[in-house]
Amino acid sequence: MAAPQTLFEKVWRHHEVVAETADTPAVLYIDLHLIHEVTSPQAFTVLRQRGLGLRRPERTFATMDHSTPTRTEQVFGGAPITLEDAARQVSELERNCAAFGVELLGLRDARRGIVHIIGPELGLTQPGKTVVCGDSHTSTHGALGALAFGIGTTEVGHVFATQCLLQRKPRTLAINVNGALQPGVTAKDLILAIIGRIGVGGGTGHVIEYRGETIRALDMDARMTVCNMSIEAGARAGMIAPDETTFRYLAGRPRAPQGEAWAAALERWQQLPGDPGARFDREVDIDAAALEPMMTFGTNPGMVIPIGGTIPERTGDPAFAKSLAYMGFAPGERIQEHPVNVVFVGSCTNGRLSDLRAAASLLRGRKVASGVHMLVVPGSQQVKRDAEAEGLDRIFIDAGAEWRESGCSMCLGMNGDLVPKGHYAVSTSNRNFEGRQGIGARTLLASPLTAAACAVRGRVTDPRELL
Amino acid sequence: MEPIRTLRSRTVVLPVSDIDTDQIIPARFLTTTTREGLGRHLFADWRYAPDGSERPDFVLNQPQAAGCTVLVAGHNFGCGSSREHAAWALDNYGFRCVISSSFADIFHSNAGKNGILLITLSEDQVNALLQRARQHEGYKLSVSLEDNTLSDDHGFSATFQVDPFRRDCLLQGLDGENG
Numbered sequence: 001m002a003a004p005q006t007l008f009e010k011v012w013r014h015h016e017v018v019a020e021t022a023d024t025p026a027v028l029y030i031d032l033h034l035i036h037e038v039t040s041p042q043a044f045t046v047l048r049q050r051g052l053g054l055r056r057p058e059r060t061f062a063t064m065d066h067s068t069p070t071r072t073e074q075v076f077g078g079a080p081i082t083l084e085d086a087a088r089q090v091s092e093l094e095r096n097c098a099a100f101g102v103e104l105l106g107l108r109d110a111r112r113g114i115v116h117i118i119g120p121e122l123g124l125t126q127p128g129k130t131v132v133c134g135d136s137h138t139s140t141h142g143a144l145g146a147l148a149f150g151i152g153t154t155e156v157g158h159v160f161a162t163q164c165l166l167q168r169k170p171r172t173l174a175i176n177v178n179g180a181l182q183p184g185v186t187a188k189d190l191i192l193a194i195i196g197r198i199g200v201g202g203g204t205g206h207v208i209e210y211r212g213e214t215i216r217a218l219d220m221d222a223r224m225t226v227c228n229m230s231i232e233a234g235a236r237a238g239m240i241a242p243d244e245t246t247f248r249y250l251a252g253r254p255r256a257p258q259g260e261a262w263a264a265a266l267e268r269w270q271q272l273p274g275d276p277g278a279r280f281d282r283e284v285d286i287d288a289a290a291l292e293p294m295m296t297f298g299t300n301p302g303m304v305i306p307i308g309g310t311i312p313e314r315t316g317d318p319a320f321a322k323s324l325a326y327m328g329f330a331p332g333e334r335i336q337e338h339p340v341n342v343v344f345v346g347s348c349t350n351g352r353l354s355d356l357r358a359a360a361s362l363l364r365g366r367k368v369a370s371g372v373h374m375l376v377v378p379g380s381q382q383v384k385r386d387a388e389a390e391g392l393d394r395i396f397i398d399a400g401a402e403w404r405e406s407g408c409s410m411c412l413g414m415n416g417d418l419v420p421k422g423h424y425a426v427s428t429s430n431r432n433f434e435g436r437q438g439i440g441a442r443t444l445l446a447s448p449l450t451a452a453a454c455a456v457r458g459r460v461t462d463p464r465e466l467l
Numbered sequence: 468m469e470p471i472r473t474l475r476s477r478t479v480v481l482p483v484s485d486i487d488t489d490q491i492i493p494a495r496f497l498t499t500t501t502r503e504g505l506g507r508h509l510f511a512d513w514r515y516a517p518d519g520s521e522r523p524d525f526v527l528n529q530p531q532a533a534g535c536t537v538l539v540a541g542h543n544f545g546c547g548s549s550r551e552h553a554a555w556a557l558d559n560y561g562f563r564c565v566i567s568s569s570f571a572d573i574f575h576s577n578a579g580k581n582g583i584l585l586i587t588l589s590e591d592q593v594n595a596l597l598q599r600a601r602q603h604e605g606y607k608l609s610v611s612l613e614d615n616t617l618s619d620d621h622g623f624s625a626t627f628q629v630d631p632f633r634r635d636c637l638l639q640g641l642d643g644e645n646g
Binding site: 022024038083088089135136149150151153154170200204205232234318413436439 | 489550581
């Protein structure tokens, strides 16, 4: 009898064209290749230089999100895109997709959005698939039981030309999460706590599988938030075994299998969860019931504390001291009650409908504090329409927030949506690196609930005070 | 791509852990559609003040950094974004080799595909290199990928392991598929 396998091992084996040896990496087949305007142009250039075409254009799917405008007049109104280079990336992607026969959801397409939001939303992402994209947050798609990871542009070119990648088989890390999340504590707080526990390099060389009753109880949006930030712990990918929640989410989505194909797919997908007794290279246990709302205080996502906690002391660590100096914080200080200048709700981490609902639930009938700039950017045009159908846009606008078209926006500021120098931004995104949201910007990562609470008070606020 | 067999160079030292690819090259320089010329943006926000002037205290702005091909940095180098622009910027600036006690996975792959040799040593060995670089002005390292050895002129020597396939590609100047 074959040895029991984990979810990851099953997906890996199904896609192994050639197994690895001591001297050579495995050749791994890629089912779905997602591309966007920032990390694809140089790969198309290499195809042209070498006279190559796309091996499987029908498994390649393009959208634009990173450098695209979020102002309605620039997306739909014919106003010029502010950043000339961004406009060039948009037109180059249009040209490349037309030349190589790649389906593109362009700037004004009703299905456009952040690549990691629309993959699952359209049903392109499915359990058991291998999914790659020239973007590290490709780990998001693992929430559906796919093996999904970010790649560089040279590898984008390799997948274009061969539909395969050379890969060393990663090790496996089980993160077992049990206990009920307390009111006001969300999937974002859970993943921040996990990164704080294992560190920003704690998952390096590994694929994480999130398991346990807490994970089983999460809806798909929340599972995607967890898997999204696997890369912030250094992991190659994050995965969650597909179950009824996954199947219900996918049923009827435009690119999901339909009819008889759905029944056949379901049968395959039900075989994917790890076998009883399957072994992981490492395991970590997390007690979800003990978690509180979390917030980062430093310049990587592992520098995180419960929102009411104090900034730790780490003597003799120059990187830690440099980080606190950048943030304008000192060891022993509390972050709670610290003034906030900017609040950003959005990104591939927290730009889905349930994230916007959470933020709106705290803003309903309240105002954004004076002096605070709050930006709400839906993760996709579909999320935007769904939110508007529920009246969430009115709640944000009435509270004094800005409501924009979808895109990566202020998560990385490539499109000009920036946090001013020295300002403190509570952000539902994934990275608090120096300068990530703008030169000199100081990012405090938190959940949509916490972000909304901070917007209302104008200070770092525990969302449970406003529930 | 230029093959790597041996290197001998003065050494740039960045004793900071968890250097992410946003620091190596900030996102605002990613609106390019080519891979050329990114060396001028390498470590842009550490290297230049907002007015564009050089920050004199940053190591790359010091005269001894000129012409260096070897960088020694703290653990988890290259974490964060998958942007290959980080490897392109290091390469275009002139770095051929980075030494650390660990590298982030995607950066590791990107560096190899651009002919940059990554050498993983133990934390103690990296600390020894950092200390020696402080002690000896114009500190030089000699790297042989043919022999998998690293040494300085003051008695330090170490062997290192590189994935055999990656090593082969670096020795031949290949990106891992056919070019």
